[in-house]
Amino acid sequence: MSDNKDAVTVKWSGDVLVDSAAANCKLLLDAFSNAAVVYLDLADVQDIDAAGLQLMIAAKKEAKKLNKQFYVLNTVPTNVVKIFETSGVQLQLFQEGGDVK
Numbered sequence: 304m305s306d307n308k309d310a311v312t313v314k315w316s317g318d319v320l321v322d323s324a325a326a327n328c329k330l331l332l333d334a335f336s337n338a339a340v341v342y343l344d345l346a347d348v349q350d351i352d353a354a355g356l357q358l359m360i361a362a363k364k365e366a367k368k369l370n371k372q373f374y375v376l377n378t379v380p381t382n383v384v385k386i387f388e389t390s391g392v393q394l395q396l397f398q399e400g401g402d403v404k
Contacts, residue, residue: 311338312376316347319355327355331362339371343397346378356392363397374398 311334315327334341343359345351359375366373375397379387387394 309338310340310342312342312344314344314347315355316349318349319351319358321352321354324354324358328358331358331365335362335365335369335371335373341366341371341373342376343374344376344378345383346376346380348380348383351383351386353390356387356390359397360392 313330313334315330317323319327331341331343341362343362363373375394377398379394384394
């Protein structure tokens, strides 16, 4: 995790699956407690499952509740983009600041 006074970047890498959900959740919660803006870097993610997607959706909702901002950085591997598309989760909502339902 890297940060400045107002923003923090959380970097996920490898496989973001159910067995790593608790650790990834902690990274995001720590980031929200330290900054007004949290960026999630997925550039080194090899695979992501439903637990990872659910964690991102929950983080987006938590950011709104805390009056903070949560974004995914634009560099997302093609295979991860396909997982978003297959699941029906709109990646651009995380990149452009839209609300998730």
